[in-house]
Amino acid sequence: MKITPTKIPDVLLIEPKIFSDERGFFYESYNQKTLFNQVNITQHFVQDNHSRSVKNVLRGLHYQINQPQGKLIKAILGEIFDVAVDLRTSSQYFGQWVGVNLSAENKQQLWIPPGFAHGFLVLSDYAEILYKTTDFYAPEHERTIIWNDPEIGINWSLTESPILSAKDQAGKYLKSAEVYP
Known part of the structure; x- marks a missing residue:
């Protein structure tokens, strides 16, 4: 695996080594030993989630103020623009x-460690993502930052208004949100 820090060094882009031939492909998408040794991800993953969304759906920016979750995210169908704050x-x-x-x-x-909000925009006709989390989902601790907070200034490169859930439409601005120490 090739592991590259992003402009926020704790958020990591992980590129697997892919073995392809006329039959298809194979790659190791998760190896605890590799991630522990190369990246020092010491948390254990406790839950896998699978999400499917149609084009232009924007989900997020979600986080849990208690029981914060680290997330290891990949698209298995389609394409998304994935964001960590x-x-x-x-x-x-x-x-x-x-x-x-x-x-x-x-x-x-x-790889998005605990302490970050997460969101994504679906770029293809539909997308399915799988992600591992380091803590269980706790709806009572879930919080949402508004996706278009000007203080954060995410460039979603939208060509039309995104499709949002009621929860995501009601997200808070960073200046009034609960955050981590």
Whole structure:
């Protein structure tokens, strides 16, 4: 695996080594030993989630204020623009974001450690993502930052208004949101 820090060094782009031939392909999408040794991801994954969305759906920016989740995300069908926002007030990157395109074609993954909000925009006709989390889903602790907060300034490269859930439409601005120490 090739592991590359993003502009927020704790958020990592993970590129697997892919073995392809006329039959198809094979790659190792998760190896605890490799991630522990190369990246020092010491948390254990406790839950796998599978999400399917249609084009122009924007989900996020979600996080859990208690039981914060680290996430290892990959697209298995289609393509998404995946975003992480640093919500750790102790970090020099607080309030900054990083975004990458994840697709079934590029097979890249994004590691987002605990302490970040996460969201994505579907770029293809539909997309399915799989992601591992380091803590269980706890709806009572879930929080949402508004996707278009000007203080954060995410460049979603939208050509039309995104499709949002009621929860995502009601997200808070960073300046009034609960954040991490």
